[in-house]
Structures are given as C-alpha cells and as structure tokens.
Amino acid sequence: MKRIRDWFFTIPALIGIGGTLVLFEILGRLSLLRGLSSFERTMTTLQRVLLKAFGIAGTSISVKGADNLEPDAGYILISNHQSLLDIPILGGLLSSNIPKFIAKQELARRIPSVSLYLNKGGNGVIDRRDRDQALDIIAEVGREAQRRRVSVVIFPEGTRSRDGTLGAFRSAGAKALLEAAPNLPIIPTAIDGSWRVMENNFLPIPYGTKVRVRFGEPIARHVGEDPAKVIAECRNWIEGTLEEWRVSPLAGEGA
Numbered sequence: 001m002k003r004i005r006d007w008f009f010t011i012p013a014l015i016g017i018g019g020t021l022v023l024f025e026i027l028g029r030l031s032l033l034r035g036l037s038s039f040e041r042t043m044t045t046l047q048r049v050l051l052k053a054f055g056i057a058g059t060s061i062s063v064k065g066a067d068n069l070e071p072d073a074g075y076i077l078i079s080n081h082q083s084l085l086d087i088p089i090l091g092g093l094l095s096s097n098i099p100k101f102i103a104k105q106e107l108a109r110r111i112p113s114v115s116l117y118l119n120k121g122g123n124g125v126i127d128r129r130d131r132d133q134a135l136d137i138i139a140e141v142g143r144e145a146q147r148r149r150v151s152v153v154i155f156p157e158g159t160r161s162r163d164g165t166l167g168a169f170r171s172a173g174a175k176a177l178l179e180a181a182p183n184l185p186i187i188p189t190a191i192d193g194s195w196r197v198m199e200n201n202f203l204p205i206p207y208g209t210k211v212r213v214r215f216g217e218p219i220a221r222h223v224g225e226d227p228a229k230v231i232a233e234c235r236n237w238i239e240g241t242l243e244e245w246r247v248s249p250l251a252g253e254g255a
Contacts, residue, residue, distance in 0.1 A: 003204070009057045010204035016053035020046065021112040028116050036122065040098055043117045047091035054085065058208035059197055063093060065215035069187060071096040074149040075218065076142070076177055077187045078234040080166050080242070081155035083194035087114075089213060090153055090189070098150040100141055102173060104128055122150075126173075128158065135176045142180030152177060152184070156231065164195045166242055169235050175227040188216035188234040190241040214241055 024046040031042040051061065069075060075097060077090065084107075090099055102124040108115045118125050124141040126134035138154070145152045154177055156169035178186070193211040200206070216237050219230060 002207075006057075006204035006207045009207050010202070013053060013057035013205055014202065016056055017050060020049050020053050021114065024049070025112040025116055028113060028120075032120060039121060043113075043121055044091065044095040044098070046113055046117070047088040048095070050088040051092050054197065054205070057197075057205040059085075059205070059211065060209075061089060061093075061211045061213060063213045063215075065217075066093065068215045068217050069094065069097055072149070073097060073151075074145055074181075074184050075151045075187045076145075076181060076184045077151060077153045077189045077215075078174060078231065078238075079153060079155055079189035080191060080238050081157050081160045082164055082191055083160055083198045085194045085197050085211075086155070086160075086191055087153075089191065089194065089211065093213065094151065098148075100124065100145055100150060100152045102126060102138055102141065102152070102154045102177070124152075131172070135172060138173050138176045139180035142177045142184075146181040146184050152181070153189075156235070161195055162199075164192060164242075166235075166239050169231060171228060171231045174231050178225075178227045178230065182221055185218035185220055186230060186234065187218055188237040190214045190216075190238045190245075192242055192245050212245055216241075 024042065028039060028042050028046070031038040077099065079086070087101055100121070100123045101118070103118050105125050105127050108118040108125045117123070122141070122144060124137045126137050128134060141152055154174050156171060156174045157167040158170045161167060191211065191213050193209060196206055196209045219233070
C-alpha cells in the first residue's frame with residue numbers, strides 16, 4: 001500500500017516539477033534580457049515553486065536558525081550535501097541573500113532551468129578532474145560574491161550522500177573560497193532527509209519525506225585565521241547536528 005501511495009502522489013509531483021522546469025527555462029531566458037538582477041529574481045521564484053511541487057508528494061521542510069542570516073547580506077555557507085534538492089532548498093529559503101552554488105559541470109548540461117541558472121547566474125561550474133581550473137573558478141565566485149554582497153554555498157564533500165551519512169570534506173575548494181572572500185561571514189549549514197527524496201531516483205518519491213535544515217551562528221572573519229581550522233569547525237558542527245537529529249527524528253520520520 002505504501003508503494004501505491006508513493007506513486008499516487010509522485011505522478012502529479014513529477015508533472016509539476018517537469019512543467020516548472022520547462023516554464024522557467026522560458027521565463028529565465030526572457031529575464032536575462034533585462035539583466036542579472038532580473039534573472040536572479042526569476043530563478044529565486046523557480047526554486048520556491050520547485051519546493052511547492054515537491055510538496056505535492058508530501059515533502060516538507062523544517063528550518064531553524066534562519067534568523068542567523070541578515071536579509072540582503074552576503075555569507076559563505078559550508079554545508080553537507082544529500083540531494084539535488086539541496087540547491088532549491090537553500091536557494092528558496094535564502095532568497096534575499098541570493099546564494100550562488102559551486103556545482104559540477106554535469107549539472108550544467110541539458111537540465112531545463114537548472115543548467116540555465118548554473119551557467120548564467122554567476123555560479124561556479126567546475127570540472128572536478130581539473131583541480132586548478134576548479135579552484136580558479138571557486139575563487140572568482142567568492143570575489144564576485146563579496147563585491148556584490150551576495151552569498152555562496154559550497155558542499156565540501158564533493159558529492160551527495162546516498163544515505164545521509166556525512167562524508168569526508170575535501171577542503172581545497174572551501175579554502176580557496178574563504179581566501180577569496182575574507183569579509184564574508186561563514187554559516188555552517190546542515191541538511192538532513194533530502195537524500196530520502198531521491199533514494200529511488202524520484203521513481204517514486206517517498207511520500208511525506210521530512211527534511212530538516214539548520215543554519216549555525218555566523219563565524220566572524222579575522223586576519224590570520226586558519227581556513228583548515230574553520231572548515232573543520234564547520235564539519236564538526238554539521239556532524240553534531242546530524243547526530244542530534246538521528247536520535248530525535250521528526251514525527252513520521254525514520255531514525
């Protein structure tokens with residue numbers, strides 16, 4: 001019965017998700033004609049609508065710590081990574097902070113709206129096989145984010161977790177970002193449950209998935225800071241948050 005229920009809600013959810021991506025591919029290209037700010041507003045709306053579409057399948061998001069970020073301010077968010085859904089989650093929740101994302105180049109190809117946004121929205125699209133190129137791109141995204149007072153999200157694990165387990169951090173990219181944007185405060189960020197949405201590659205989407213997001217208190221920047229130590233501090237905070245959630249699942253959520 002659970003499988004039937006999952007499919008019953010997955011079909012309209014996928015129709016909504018697909019329709020949203022196609023519609024905003026068109027709207028996004030039109031908004032580009034009016035400049036980057038217009039495009040960013042359109043893509044923020046896209047991310048919010050995508051979350052509504054996933055809601056058709058009962059996906060819900062619980063958020064804590066959002067008041068740790070001031071509206072219209074720039075930050076570096078160091079987050080764990082569980083799903084492609086993490087991007088619209090953070091983009092939709094932090095719309096006034098206009099988060100940019102460091103993403104692998106595979107996502108910037110042939111995905112309506114998503115690829116358009118990654119390629120045209122000031123994000124960092126990197127080839128993980130070319131370390132020097134990747135670090136240069138990450139640094140440029142950081143410099144531009146600091147100049148414009150927008151935010152950047154980086155997932156130092158380098159790939160999404162298939163089961164919610166926190167992986168080792170590859171710190172080179174995060175270090176390059178911190179060094180390129182020394183004035184942006186750092187927000188450790190934890191996400192849990194989004195991996196469940198994709199555990200069947202959307203076929204079906206498990207109904208009623210609960211996703212948790214928590215934003216930590218800003219870590220102030222200072223001259224002479226040790227980037228490796230800051231990154232390790234963020235990972236420890238994320239690990240502690242995930243462990244806390246494992247022993248205190250949301251109602252209807254498995255441990």
